[in-house]
Amino acid sequence: xxAATDRPTVAMLMYPGMTMLDLIGPYEVLNKMxxxxxxxxxxxxxxxxxxxxxxxxTLLAETPxxxxxxxxxxxxxxxxxxxxPEILDYLADRGARARYVTSVCTGSLVLGAAGLLRGYKASxxxxxRHLLTLFGAVPTDGRVVMDRNRITAGGVTAGIDFALALLxxxxxxxxxxxxxxxxxxxxxxxYNSGSPTTAxxxxxQLVRSxxxxxxxxxxxxxxxS
Amino acid sequence: xxAATDRPTVAMLMYPGMTMLDLIGPYEVLNKMxxxxxxxxxxxxxxxxxxxxxxxxTLLAETPxxxxxxxxxxxxxxxxxxxxPEILDYLADRGARARYVTSVCTGSLVLGAAGLLRGYKASxxxxxRHLLTLFGAVPTDGRVVMDRNRITAGGVTAGIDFALALLxxxxxxxxxxxxxxxxxxxxxxxYNSGSPTTAxxxxxQLVRSxxxxxxxxxxxxxxxS
Numbered sequence: 001x002x003a004a005t006d007r008p009t010v011a012m013l014m015y016p017g018m019t020m021l022d023l024i025g026p027y028e029v030l031n032k033m034x035x036x037x038x039x040x041x042x043x044x045x046x047x048x049x050x051x052x053x054x055x056x057x058t059l060l061a062e063t064p065x066x067x068x069x070x071x072x073x074x075x076x077x078x079x080x081x082x083x084x085p086e087i088l089d090y091l092a093d094r095g096a097r098a099r100y101v102t103s104v105c106t107g108s109l110v111l112g113a114a115g116l117l118r119g120y121k122a123s124x125x126x127x128x129r130h131l132l133t134l135f136g137a138v139p140t141d142g143r144v145v146m147d148r149n150r151i152t153a154g155g156v157t158a159g160i161d162f163a164l165a166l167l168x169x170x171x172x173x174x175x176x177x178x179x180x181x182x183x184x185x186x187x188x189x190x191y192n193s194g195s196p197t198t199a200x201x202x203x204x205q206l207v208r209s210x211x212x213x214x215x216x217x218x219x220x221x222x223x224x225s
Numbered sequence: 226x227x228a229a230t231d232r233p234t235v236a237m238l239m240y241p242g243m244t245m246l247d248l249i250g251p252y253e254v255l256n257k258m259x260x261x262x263x264x265x266x267x268x269x270x271x272x273x274x275x276x277x278x279x280x281x282x283t284l285l286a287e288t289p290x291x292x293x294x295x296x297x298x299x300x301x302x303x304x305x306x307x308x309x310p311e312i313l314d315y316l317a318d319r320g321a322r323a324r325y326v327t328s329v330c331t332g333s334l335v336l337g338a339a340g341l342l343r344g345y346k347a348s349x350x351x352x353x354r355h356l357l358t359l360f361g362a363v364p365t366d367g368r369v370v371m372d373r374n375r376i377t378a379g380g381v382t383a384g385i386d387f388a389l390a391l392l393x394x395x396x397x398x399x400x401x402x403x404x405x406x407x408x409x410x411x412x413x414x415x416y417n418s419g420s421p422t423t424a425x426x427x428x429x430q431l432v433r434s435x436x437x438x439x440x441x442x443x444x445x446x447x448x449x450s
Contacts, residue, residue, distance in 0.1 A: 021253040021408070024277075028246040028381065031275040038277070045270070045280065050256040052249075052263070055270065055278040105409075126409055143413050155409030156253065157385065165415050177418035178428045183246070184330075184351055184380030186419030187412035188368050190390050193402035194411030203403045 008034045008068035008170050011094060013110075014056040015087065016046040017077015021156050022104040026071060029163035029179055033171055039063050041086050049076035060090040068170065070098040074105025074125060074155070079217045082113035091116060100166065101150050104159035108152040109218055112137055113225065121147040125155040126196050127211045134222035157194075160185060233259045233293035233395050236319060238335075239281040240312065241271040242302015246381050247329040251296060254388035254404055258396055264288050266311050274301035285315040293395065295323040299330025299350060299380070304442045307338035316341060325391065326375050329384035333377040334443055337362055338450065346372040350380040351421050352436045359447035382419075385410060 010030055012023060030036055040046070040056035047053050070091065072081075081087050091114035095101045103111050108124040111117050112135025122137040123129060123145040132139040140147075143154045144162045151169075153162035164185070168176035193199040235255055237248060255261055265271070265281035272278050295316065297306075306312050316339035320326045328336050333349040336342050337360025347362040348354060348370040357364040365372075368379045369387045376394075378387035389410070393401035418424040 019253070020249045024245045024249040027277065028244070028275070050253070051282075052252065053280040053282065055280075057276075057278065143409075143411065144415075154411075157408050157410040157412065160382065161413050161415060168415060173416065174425075174428075177416045177424060178431060180414060180416055180418040181421070181424040181428045182432055183382050184419060185382040185414055186368065186379075186423070187382065187414065188386050189405060189410055189412065190369075190386060190393060191398065191402045191405055193405040194409060196406070198411070199402060199406040200399075203399075203406045206403060207407055 009064055010034045010036045010069040010071060011039050011058075011063045011067045012036060012071045013073065013081075013087070013091070014038055014040045014046065014054070015077050015081045015084070017049045017075050017080060018073045019075035019105060019156055020048045020050065020052045020054070022073035022075060022107065022159055025157065025159035026104065026163035028183060029160060029167060032179065032182070033167065033175055034069070037063055037067075041084070060086065063094060065094070066097045067094060068099045069166065070094050070101050072103040072107035072110045073159070074103070074107040074109075076214060078106040078110050079214060079221060081110045082218070082221050088114045099149060100169075102152065102162070102166065104153045104162060105155045108132060108137070109135070111152070113221065117150060117152075120150045121145055122150060122152040123154050124152065127208050128215055128218065131215060131218050131222070134219065233324075234289055235259045235261045235294040235296060236264050236283075236288045236292045237261060237296045238298065238306075238312070238316070239263055239265045239271065239279070240302050240306045240309070242274045242300050242305060243298045244300035244330060244381060245273045245275065245277045245279070247298035247300060247332065247384055250382065250384035251329065251388035253408060254385060254392060257404065257407070258392065258400055259294070262288055262292075266309070285311065288319065290319070291322045292319060293324045294391065295319050295326050297328040297332035297335045298384070299328070299332040299334075301439060303331040303335050304439060304446060306335045307443070307446050313339045324374060325394075327377065327387070327391065329378045329387060330380045333357060333362070334360070336377070338446065342375060342377075345375045346370055347375060347377040348379050349377065352433050353440055353443065356440060356443050356447070359444065
């Protein structure tokens with residue numbers, strides 16, 4: 001918690017090539033009731049994996065040493081983040097002291113590369129989840145998976161569900177329910193195609209094959225680390 | 226559509242004080258299959274209503290004259306956008322030619338201020354929706370409301386449902402279902418508190434009273450315009 005208030009402190013990692021929605025879903029859920037730091041190795045503008053220009057606000061070294069929440073988004077750039085010693089050292093250090101160590105999508109692979117998921121059940125993007133074994137984690141089917149103080153979410157949009165669960169955990173169910181109303185989060189997807197168990201086989205195959213190069217890169221990183 | 230491809234062109238307005246998730250939900254749904262322009266009056270960095278630093282990519286004047294989709298997000302700053310002649314002129318001009326004129330959350334009030342919703346059914350953030358009458362629109366209960374080529378969504382997270390529906394409209398159901406899987410959009414809110422009909426009365430009252438100053442400002446803007 002912040003010294004002067006009972007607002008939890010949240011360090012959200014940013015890196016080039018992250019997926020904006022992985023970050024912004026949790027950001028919008030958390031920012032009204034917590035102190036959010038948008039942290040990165042430098043404060044230069046960066047672009048997301050789809051080219052969205054944005055900028056962090058806090059240097060890694062300037063993040064409070066004991067944050068309530070350490071959070072890592074996913075995205076195409078997560079394979080580079082997994083090879084960045086400054087990011088890995090930061091996550092290992094803050095992760096050892098954080099109340100909650102958390103991620104959305106392939107952010108859990110970055111946590112894994114930092115050694116933070118060994119022996120923990122964890123989730124990730126559905127088509128990359130099996131790779132968690134490379135980092136000693138136990139791939140677990142679930143939109144939000146909690147194992148002790150590790151809370152890892154499924155792909156992209158799972159970050160909204162994750163952050164509401166986290167808010168309830170930290171500040172109570174009323175805070176989470178108020179936030180859900182504030183964000184008018186009463187989802188009504190026009191199709192039932194949001195998971196590999198409900199989508200068409202052709203869609204599943206297409207996403208899997210598009211993700212193959214990313215998954216291969218993760219395997220290479222894991223094999224040399 | 227772009228001249229050289231069959232990718233629809235999408236102009237997404239950005240302005241200081243917008244809500245990031247209003248923009249980023251649709252952005253992530255649309256960016257893989259359309260040409261997205263992040264448009265604003267200048268290309269300086271701006272911050273969202275929660276302080277998130279980001280930057281547009283395309284000047285208003287440089288947007289294609291006939292876009293497939295004109296899109297406006299909501300947020301605290303929408304009341305300033307409603308009073309910005311450059312933005313209103315741009316929306317009126319492009320809105321007259323766009324295939325679809327669209328918004329999320331209080332973005333529909335900005336469309337209204339630009340004269341684009343007169344006689345149209347439209348949605349908005351649940352606690353501001355009634356204000357659409359000030360601009361000649363017909364406030365309509367609904368997460369995604371389509372009336373001819375106007376497609377307006379409810380608050381914040383409704384943008385994801387809206388953009389999937391828009392994608393289906395433009396590129397077919399398979400494109401929308403593939404995108405839903407890619408974003409692992411299989412929502413599982415931990416509570417049933419995302420609309421004023423399901424949330425507690427105390428939560429509804431709190432959000433309403435927090436929004437009062439914003440609603441008053443909109444009424445003032447409408448009365449002098």
